[in-house]
Amino acid sequence: MSTSALTLRNLEKTYADGTRALNDVSLEIPIGDFFALLGPNGAGKTTLIGIVTGVVNKTGGSAHVFGTDIDTAPSTARRHVGVVPQNVNINIFEKVIDIVVNQAGYYGIARSVALPRAVQILKDLGLYEKRSVEARALSGGMLRRLMIARALIHEPKFLILDEPTAGVDVDLRRSMWDYLTGLTKQGVTILLTTHYLEEAEQLCKHVAIINDGVIITKGTMAEVLALHDGSTPRDGYTGGRLEEVFLQLTHDKS
Amino acid sequence: MTLYEEWVSFYTIVRKDAQRILKIWPQTFMPSAVTSALYFLIFGAFLGSRIGEVNGVSYIMFVVPGIVMLAVVTNAFSNTATVIFTSKFFSRSIDEILVSPTPPWVMVAGFVTTGIVRGVGVGLVVLVVSLLFTHLVISNALIILLFLVLTSALFSLGGFINGVYADSFDGISIVPTFVLTPLVYLGGVFYSANSLPSFWGAVTKFNPIFYIINGFRYGFIGTADVPLLVSLGVLLALVLAFAVTAWYLTKKGLGLRQ
């Protein structure tokens, strides 16, 4: 059995319009990790996640999920993955509970099993009162939580979140982080992207920084933080250590 | 996925869209009921009496199968085309299935089955409407049902393929308007191909819908311009070709994935 939840080798993506979004990306995420994929806007994070989850076709390289090749056994590879996408991809005319229960259906989980599970997850995420309304009646933060509920209904062993806390208020962000750390304690592997570097610094075990489709550094949080060159801080605002390393590396490149 | 899990996923796709079709019945069933009532009124009551009999039946009975097929073809097609197109273009909720273990053939089968639900449903509604204007002659109900199902399957597969390729709303309205409707009208809805001048008679034989309407009509009046097995053969071959195409596109993710 593979010891990594995700293995990417020499991953390439060039979009139809010629944009080269990923350039020879190799990564390994060990089982049980809380992994942060960081990078400026347009770096290729969403593209990478799209390839792993089956909504983007790669143009080169390979990807294995728990040792299963996404090309040769896509169905098996997807079975244990849950994804919370960056952009809302919900049909807003569907009811909250239906969205979650139907998603279970696509994983082969019967309604009778999925319904009680959905009720519990919606309760955990504070959406139970909204279960019977159409998704268009939800606020932005609620939609985000609905997408988390939808991603968890089949009890994935590997959860991928693409900027789950973007545009979410402080309270909710805190409780989301608590919820996610709770999941890692149960053994769920998490890959996330975020622009909140201080939170990533505190929570994540491993980190990779990507810029212009190239991984510019990866390692444990401690290793990456150690890259901080200690140069005298600029005038004005200075962020946490990870933020300084991030800026240093992503600016060096360009 | 196990066979049972595949069944659950298939059932989920079908159930969800069937509920949608029923919920918005004024948009899914009513339009065909109204337009076909108009056809029956004009071609049956107003013109039919002057035309007299065609192929041994009253003119209205001769046109009923074609009018039913017109509704079946356009509804089955646009149902799948619209669902696929909107879920990939607007809500992007097609991702819900793409990220799941549901294999491409289950996805195609699910959406095509919903197209069949819509096509057969609308076909039956139009048949019921026709009862207001004529006594239906039925020679073989099984053939009628078989052609309803297979025709719905064929055109919802067509709608699937169109929805996958379309990148604008116009992209899914062009085919019904400029391809399907003319093919149905020229496929012998209103006349027997045998009565056409030889040139047009020959052209008609290249129109796949001609075979479909004739096979379907055979189920009612027991005669047709072409042998039943030829009609069935053409229909089955087309269903197979379209099914393989739809499956291949889904498997490769062409048009669905980025």
Ligand SMILES: Nc1ncnc2c1ncn2[C@@H]1O[C@H](COP(=O)(O)OP(=O)(O)O)[C@@H](O)[C@H]1O
């Ligand atoms: N569908 C697409 N077609 C063409 N280019 C795209 C598409 N999606 C993303 N890109 C481009 O690929 C690059 C990486 O984008 P993305 O993966 O969304 O980055 P990130 O998530 O890190 O912000 C960007 O240059 C972006 O403009």
Ligand SMILES: [Mg+2]
């Ligand atoms: Mg992104």
